[in-house]
Amino acid sequence: MKSKYKVLKTALTKLGNTIELISPSLFTLHSSLIIGVFHGDEPQGKFLIEEYLKKSAATNLLFIPCLNPDGMQLGQRTNANGVDLNRNFPTKNWGKNLGDNATCDDENTDYYGGKTAASEIETQFLIDTINEFKPKSILTLHSPYKVVNYDGPAKEIAEKISKIINYPVEASIGYPTPGSFGTYAGIERQIPTITLELDETCPVEDLIKPVHEIFDMLCK
Ligand SMILES: [Zn+2]
8 A cells, every 4th residue: 555645746758657755754854865766777776766665654755656757758868859868967067078978969879968067857856946845855767887975965874775775986987967956965965965876687576675664764
C-alpha cells in the first residue's frame, strides 16, 4: 500500500507525461531534494524513490521520482527533443564545446545542450522547484559509474554517502560538463549537490538498502 504524500508541483512534458514534485509528509520545512531519472536510460532512481515512499511517511525530503519521463518512455538518455538535460542548465559555460562528452552544440550527440540554455520543460521545472522550495542539499541519482560526485560545498555529505554505499568520492566526474546541473546548483548557487552514480550491474533490489540509508541520512 502506498503511503500518503502530497504532490507539490507538476509539469506536462512534450509527450504528455507528468513530472511530479512530491513530499511524503505534511512538513512544510524541507531538507534535501532527491531527483531520479535525469537521464531516461538510467531508470534506477524512480524505483528506489517509489520504494522509499511506500514505507517512509515521516520525512521532510522532497522528491522528483522521474525528471525525464519522455526519455524513459523512449529508452534514451535525452528528452523527447534530443536534449541532454544535464547540459541544458543556464550556467556560465552553457553551450561551450569542451571536447568529449561535452559536445553540447551538436544535436546529433547524446550530450546536446539545447537551442538555448534552460530551453526544456524539465530543466525549467527543476529551476522553479529550487527557487520555490530552496532545498538545503540536492541528490541526483544516475548510473553507471559507481562514484559519489559532488559540486559546491558538499564534500562532507559526499563522504558520508561514500561510507554508506562504498563508492569513492570524486569532486569532478573527469570530463567537462558545460550546462550541467551540478555546475548550476552546486558551483554557481552554492547548494550542496551530489551526483550519485549507481552501479548498473547491481540488481536494483540490492541498491534499496544503501540508497534508502542515504535518504534517511539526508533528512536529518
Ligand atoms: Zn546520468
